[in-house]
Amino acid sequence: VAAGSPALVADLVFDLPLRRSFSYRVPPGLALRPGQRVAARLQGRLRVGVVVAVGPEGGAAGAPASLAAIERVLEPAPLVGPAGLELARWAAAESLSSLGATLAAWLPPPPRAAPAAVAPPGASPSRQPATTELWCGPGRGEALERELAGGPGAGLVIAPDGETAGAWAGRLDAARLDAAAPDRWQAWLAVVRGRRRLAVGTRSALLLPLPPPATLALLDEQDAAHKPPGAPRLHSRDLLRRRVQLEGGRLLLLAGAPSVESWWEARQGRARLVEGAAAPGRAEVVAAPTRGILRNHPLTLPLTAALRDALRRGGRIALVAHRRAPALGCDDCGAVPRCPDCGVALAYERTAAKLGCRLCGHREPAPASCPRCRGRRLAQLGWGPERVVAAVARRFPQAVVASATDAARAPRADVLVGTTALLRRLPPGGLDAVGIVALDDLLRLPDFRAAERAFQLLWTAVEATRPAGRVVVQTLHPDHYALRAAQTADRARFYDDELRFREELGYPPFRRLCLLRVSGADPGAARRLLEDCRAALGGVAGLVVYPPAPAGAGPARRPRLACLVKGPRELPALLAGPLGPLLDRPRRAGAVVEVEMDPVDFA
């Protein structure tokens, strides 16, 4: 180290579940800036690190006396500036996860060979006004296309999946940044340096810096794909909201039937609701009561008629079936045993012959007959896609009936049978009819979002059906508020009812949730670890910590146990302290804890 020029130290974060940074010596002559990626040795292995701070030696507290040196830079300039780093830091804190893992998920993979020096990104964007708009009218996709193609500002479109991203990249002639793009690193740089005005990507593009004035668009904002499991454990909508809060810009959230959270934001005046002109015509939503029918055949008369009519005109029909529901329901009166405290359907534990609440852990013996009508037809059986295909093919032998996850994969089928994903990515109005085989399967899900999901499914079905077509909904609950609202095309009516329910029982958007999920080969160890977590949270004011409850079957065949924590808006900050030791060392005594803020999927 030359006298007079103090050695520089850089703090790095790595793609590891570690919520701390590591200090390294900066070799003389190496110009490093926060946001830049470098290669450095950690435990002898060369790894990709992101520089989060650079300063004179001695700044890093607790660092060993002699530091290892950074090996080389991977990029001549940072991909994100201080604003992007700040955003990622907020996201990591908000989701109780590591900054390194968060950044790794939000940056394109570094180039294989060290690229030639490039111009650094422009100056930090000047503050622009922030606006959020919720676009839910018909033709919103076309409107977005016109808005962005018309220019002149920069635009970033975030799609729920790579396929949609690819389609939009073509539509807008935009730089493509998702995993399937030929060179994401080059594409990222092209936008940063102003050579491309528009970009399309999935959640991995959320931090892409844009020159002002910028428009950020989130497609299908209600889609759970915007918060898949794993890092970064944050909903793309929440990140984009924060992003426009910090740096300004225009945020457009697109959805026919938005998330309850986004509707609430609009109702509170924090987002502008844009419903657009009324559609010229809308498919009719028909409720087909299934009392006592669905047991033997998946088609009621109204749905059979819709199928027959559509087949006669040579049209296409989609049938939405659902996997077996984990809950019990009465096939006679439609009653579903629910948790007395949480209001969600109780999950049926067949082996124990018990009903259990997935949220609070309440358990009771499974009744032999329906508590409401005393009927004996309390059953878990549902009509899965395979059974529906067989039944429809028997009833309409001349029709081509296909089971498909994606309508585009079965172009020749007259009748498509699939789960709710079937209706995704369909051109609006392309179907003659849609049949929802058993809406109750969806309503029975032990998830407080069940009604929201049902409403979104119905709305999507209507949008996918031609204006003179029919959406036939088979259900034992023809008066359910989600169905009524879909029939009258009255969004506000649904959200008013749903928000009242959420407020009464203390669910989002009024309260926040965090799920502590524990798994382990030894059930005893898992239970003990979860009890440690609950004990750690015991003294925190403002929290409701629910008892352990069995968690849904995970990918691993290990017993899983979960516990839900409910709290105020600042829940992450309240949990960070007490759960800190657990987050830093999640594996203990043969069990592992996973902490998930704002979970979207409970079933």
Place this chain on the structure above:
DNA sequence: AGCACGCCGACT
């Protein structure tokens, strides 16, 4: 997450 160092079962 990896990877190393730690103590208890089936083998050349």
Place this chain on the structure above:
DNA sequence: GTCGGCGTGCTC
């Protein structure tokens, strides 16, 4: 008598 299982702990 050893080789090796993965349980636990650490990473500038």
